[in-house]
Amino acid sequence: MKTLSEQISLDKKTRPIGIFDSGIGGVTVLKEIIKILPNEKYIYYSDSANNPYGDKQDKEVIKLCENIVKLFIEKNCKAIVIACNTASAKAVKYLRKKYPKIIFIAIEPAYKMVHDYAYNEPTLVMATKGTIKSEKFNLLFHKYNNHKTYLLPCVGLADIIENGNKEKLEKYLKKTLGLYKGLVKNVVLGCTHYPLIQKEIGQVLGNDIKFFNGANRLAIHLKEVLEEKNLLEIETISNIKPINNKDYMKTPRIKDNSRNNTRVEFIDTQNLETKKERFFSILKNNNYFYER
Numbered sequence: 001m002k003t004l005s006e007q008i009s010l011d012k013k014t015r016p017i018g019i020f021d022s023g024i025g026g027v028t029v030l031k032e033i034i035k036i037l038p039n040e041k042y043i044y045y046s047d048s049a050n051n052p053y054g055d056k057q058d059k060e061v062i063k064l065c066e067n068i069v070k071l072f073i074e075k076n077c078k079a080i081v082i083a084c085n086t087a088s089a090k091a092v093k094y095l096r097k098k099y100p101k102i103i104f105i106a107i108e109p110a111y112k113m114v115h116d117y118a119y120n121e122p123t124l125v126m127a128t129k130g131t132i133k134s135e136k137f138n139l140l141f142h143k144y145n146n147h148k149t150y151l152l153p154c155v156g157l158a159d160i161i162e163n164g165n166k167e168k169l170e171k172y173l174k175k176t177l178g179l180y181k182g183l184v185k186n187v188v189l190g191c192t193h194y195p196l197i198q199k200e201i202g203q204v205l206g207n208d209i210k211f212f213n214g215a216n217r218l219a220i221h222l223k224e225v226l227e228e229k230n231l232l233e234i235e236t237i238s239n240i241k242p243i244n245n246k247d248y249m250k251t252p253r254i255k256d257n258s259r260n261n262t263r264v265e266f267i268d269t270q271n272l273e274t275k276k277e278r279f280f281s282i283l284k285n286n287n288y289f290y291e292r
Contacts, residue, residue, distance in 0.1 A: 013231055016265070017222075018072035019081040020045035020065075022053040023162040024279045025193030026083030029107060030264075031283060032215040033081070036223050039233045042264045043075055046279065049269035052158045053086040054128025054191070061130070065091040069099065078231050079103040081222060083192050085127060089134035103229070105222045109137060109190035110214040115144035118186050118210060122148040124177075126201075127190025129153035137190075150180065158193040164278070169200060177204045189213040196282070 024046050053061050065087050072080050082088045088106035114123050132153045160168050226232045268275045
């Protein structure tokens, strides 16, 4: 029989992890987290009613994020992942100060990875206007600037991806990225929506482009923090090795939240069934928005 202290500790470990984005783009982050932490419970919050965040003022983004955080606190989440670069850039500092006992893990553009692995190569950073103008990103950029980097605020792109309009996407990418074909070797995907269209970006810029995004490093950091604070699920502790992508696809662990024993709960502010179906399709089958 477990002592009260042991039971409280066990209860904390079994609490869910909250993840949010301005839409379903943050599923690209969740996929990486699940590869490393396949036995946790997750609540994903898609704020598609307020998408995109990239063009909003700081105060509005902070207010939206705080409302989501309050919901996650009510749902007893043991950690909160900000899977939106704009929200991370504009709100995480405020949230950490106001809620010091909450674990916040925040995505950021993987520009440091370019510094570490491809420093001398010309690079294109694709992000929202809000991310590129943010103090947080500018500190990162100036610290690791290789002086061969183009910063591209992709106004409206996240919204096009969110709505799944293939024709608009193709026109947007050709018009916006065509100028950089042959000029860059690396692309930093500075919005969690953008990995969903990595193939389409490559078709415009060239198939030899190297892509960088921060989702994998965030997943590793989340695991390290939960392990340090003794908050990993018991099943995760007994199977601590990250599973690779092939194993993950052979043994799907994600279940639609309409079934019993669900591990991922999906919440969307528009409450659209089509949004939910796309979310789980990407999560379970590696399908993105468009037919391949």
